[in-house]
Amino acid sequence: MEANPNIKVTPKGFLCILCNVNLPNLPSLGQHVKGRKHMTLSAVKETRKAQGECSVFVSGIKPDISQTDITEYFQKFGQVSDVIMDKSKGVFAIVQFTEADSTQATLSCLEHRMKGLKLRVKPREKKDFKLIPKKAGSENLQQSLDRLKPQLCQLASVDAQMQYVVERFQLGDNEKKARELLVQLLQEVFVEFFPDSQILPFGSSINTFGVHSCDIDLFLDLENTKVFQALAKSTTEQAGEAMSDDGRSEDSILSDIDLSSSSTNEVLELVATILRRCVPSVHKVHVVGSARLPVVKFHHQELNLQGDITINNRLAVKNTRFLQLCSGVEDRLRPLVFTLRYWAKQKQLAGNPSGAGPLLNNYALTLLIIYFLQNCDPPALLTVDQLKDMACEEEECVIEGWDCTFPSQPIAVPPSKNTEDLCPLLFGFFTFYANFDFAGSVISVRKGRALPITDFLSQNKAEEAMHEEKPTKTQPHGPKLGPLILLDPFELSHNVAGNMTERSHRSFQRECQDADKYCRSLQYQRKSIKGKSWGLVRLFTPHGDALRAKTEQLTISIPFKLASLPETLRNELHMAGDGFRLLWFQKVCSAVEGVFKNVLRCDIAPSTDAVFGQDSVVDAAGEMETSLNTSTNDSFDISESQDTAVVGAKRRLSSGSEASASPQGKKARMTKMRKPELPHWICAHKHMVWAGRRRVRRELIKDTDCRPEGSCMELEAQVTDHIIEKEPELKETLEFKVQPQMVGETESTKTVLTLEPTSDKTGVFHDLFHFLEIFLPKMVETLLEKEAARA
Structure with a gap:
């Protein structure tokens, strides 16, 4: 293997400095170096190194200096790819060029003056790229529970505890207003560049399940802008002038890009440029073009709010409306969702970093809760197909070929006959999924039942054969098969839990089994008279390192x-x-x-x-x-007279002869035996x-x-x-x-x-x-x- 600066030889084998992983031998090292994590970190390290070589540190500026001012000044030394400013104090900036020669030209200049200011320019400080460890997460989980524990223990019932979780974590009125103002600001900015466009929020910020500091998801609807651009082009050609009907000049931003023929990433790069240069307090803007649905990510510094903007996610807006409807129809849904999301976070079943990872995402967990409520006896929620039949003609909707019809108002849906309290419903969720047959089931919220996996196996097989004959870049029509297959309510080719791995799925079902056992105890159902932890507190307790430590097999x-x-x-x-x-x-x-x-x-x-x-x-x-x-269990009961152990078998009823051999009124003696290997x-x-x-x-x-x-x-x-x-x-x-x-x-x-x-x-x-x-x-x-x- 060629010399690798990220690999260090140790007495026990090798150490990957980049990933902080010990490897015992060369075969293991070879597999690790080819792995996704190592290759991703290597690429990030090289990118950071290249950015550092093409960047300069600029100080001596003032708060009234904008990114545009700095870009225009340094543009004479070479093409500027990005300007990162210290917007909180406004005293320094980092200017990044596309070529390293531009950096040398900038540093060679003895004096830099801009708008009466004397700028100090020096090379950007070089820092070693290091992987930030994630071990502090378990401490944060325990600290989060410690802050919640006193109030939960004082409440009288599990129902009250679940309602308190909602009150504690839900978005406050001020947070909602701040999000509304940000949407209005972005609408005002983008409509100047994309006439008749709309900024539509979706996701947790408005679906009634948002928590403090949750991201804001935005959909930039450009359909009307495309129509405007086509009309403007037609008018210009007829008039023979570079002017449209509303007086907009051809040197506007729309003259540089044709929305009808441009790729998604090209449009998103333009959106990112507008965010950087025209929206106050916005920084850390970057395009994620490799995602299933490409987005522009940004951070609003004043609101301390992370945001995503996408231009091709109309279905997500409809999904948000569907969750709003379910929440309005069933009052118990919000407490269940808030409680189970917090439980999943505490057990490290959810909370993928940066939105990508093998854990359950919040949307998938919410759909699992809805599916469970659809299968209660009697059902607490209707299926999507049942809701479709209750919609009027004006509410009929088809997006990208998928039927998204359902009533727009909760009043159109009859109330449920299910009157269970929150406590038994939460218990029922764990029982339902602790024994669920994920192996042979495809969960359909639209049908409200599990579909046989064999139908999808044959479907995927046919699609793969077609793809081999005629390879295309489009996604296959069938859902991605995985350990947990949960179909989107409308986009039936999308498995919303397709990111989960076998390990994360096993963890989810194992935690459901553990929670099911706990919910059968009095510690869950009754308040402790001695002030001990009970109810949701024990359910939320994160696993300690000692409990998670297992012998490596x-x-x-x-x-x-x-x-x-x-x-x-x-x-x-x-x-x-x-x-x-x-x-x-x-x-x-x-x-x-x-x-x-x-x-x-x-x-x-x-x-x-x-x-x-x-x-x-x-x-x-x-x-x-x-x-x-x-x-x-470590052991199970089996009758002494049985020769074969059957896991989970019930004890046989005693025969007459057996009864005579046993003391009167006592059952046949049971022997504890280990499960057969x-x-x-x-x-x-x-x-x-x-x-x-x-x-x-x-x-x-x-x-x-x-x-x-x-x-x-x-x-x-x-x-x-x-x-x-x-x-x-x-x-x-x-x-x-x-x-x-x-x-x-x-x-x-x-x-x-x-x-x-x-x-x-x-x-x-x-x-x-x-x-x-x-x-x-x-x-x-x-x-x-x-x-x-x-x-």
Whole structure:
């Protein structure tokens, strides 16, 4: 590996200074350097370095000097890309050029005078780029709860606690007015550059679920501006003059850009320029063009408010109106949303940094709450399809081909017959999702029910085939499959929880299970007479580091990748219906066993309580899936007379003979037993078949066929045989256990192999593990393709 200034050699391996991560060996280092986090931070570091070389620090200015003044002055030394001003004091600025030569020309000038001021110009201070750690988050969570705890403990009921959470965190009247004034200011500015345009707020600022300091989301509607521009162009061509009907000159900003043909990012760059130069107290303006919906981000310094502006998000405005309607129809929705959002934040289930990350977003969590209320008995909220039938003709709406029709006023919707209090509804939410079948379900708020996942598997398969034949840049029509599939109420091709990973989804369902158990206790339902924490306080308590600390397991994940599966295997999975995961797990287990036995020549034997055959693998997978959906107790009850342990089975009723053998009036004695261990393989290696494989492979193929590692079963088996023949045996046989388990759902389904050494006197197990971590998934994919071709 080439020398990397971000990598430092340590006695225990390597240290990535950029990411602050320790790595044990070269394979791990290679994987890390190719990872998204490292590559992103490397790109940011290089960008910051380039910006520093192209920037100068300017002092000696006054508050009445604008960015435009500074730009016009320094433009004579070269093109200025940005000017960052200290707007709170107005005493310095950073001028950034597009070329480093402009920086040298500026510094070479002995004296800088602008509007009677003598400016002091010097090179911008160079600072090392460092990753800011996020460990302070847990302390902030506890501090947040500590401030809330005294008031919550004094209230008389959980219902009162939930109402207090709303009062404590909701947007105040002054905050709402400040947002309204900002919208008015932006409207006045943008209409000067984009005639007849509109600034429309959406999201948490106006959907009734906004909290203190939440971002303000804005939609810049340019449809009327496009019409104006077309009419102005037509009028100009007819008159033969550079003047439109309302007297606007062609040297206006619209003469520089054609909205009908310009790209989204081009228009957003123009919006960003207007924000920087024409809106007071706005700074930190930048365009995020790589997002699903590109936006311009900014910060209003005086209001201390983060904001986003988008030009192609009309559906989001309609989504906001829908949430407003639900909130107006159902009074209990707001307390539930505020309580569960705070709970999710405390448990680190929500709150993605900078809007991107694997955690649940607030909009998705709100839809999960609405879906739960739709499925209460009786329902507390109607489905979107039911609401559509209640709308009048004037309320019919279709946006980008999606039906967005629903009543505009809550009075048009009949009240719910559900009269449950907030306390049992919150309990019901946790119970509902603690046992929810995310594996086979696509959650539809529009239908108010779960749709079968198999329908979407076949749909995505057809779309992928079309995309391979005719690649396009457009998004696929089907939703992104993931561990949690939650369809948008209107844009039915959008999975609003598509950012979640298998780990974040498991955390969400596990926390729901823990909360469900807690809500069954008196500590949740009744106020403590001794002044102890109760109700929401215990529910909101964040996890401490000690509770989160877990022993690191050596695991290898083999993900379910629909796109890489052979066509024949895809067809088999589709035909299997709801059992497609178990069938895929069976195929993977057979392939794993084939790799160990036929490729790596490992002595392998299944555990004594299971054999990995065609049927038994499916049974084992079913047992694993059942165990994942049951409560995670350390032990379970089982009758002494039973020979087989069944997870979650109820105790049998005593027969007459059993009753006579037991004391009168007492139930049959129950014995606490550990859950049976999941099936596994016991593997043994006598040779280090993982050492020097690349060198042996090159010798065997003799540069006539450069095949990548793990792409050919016969070649890899020859490499193993060559090592066994040429290299000496280990002094002590290496023995280890491999335990397969299926976790996750849909495209995030994984076969997780847990490896544990049982006899490693020579200390080579970790080297074997790091080899298998890369080799095994590739080899399994190869064997699946070979089996499909043979079929």
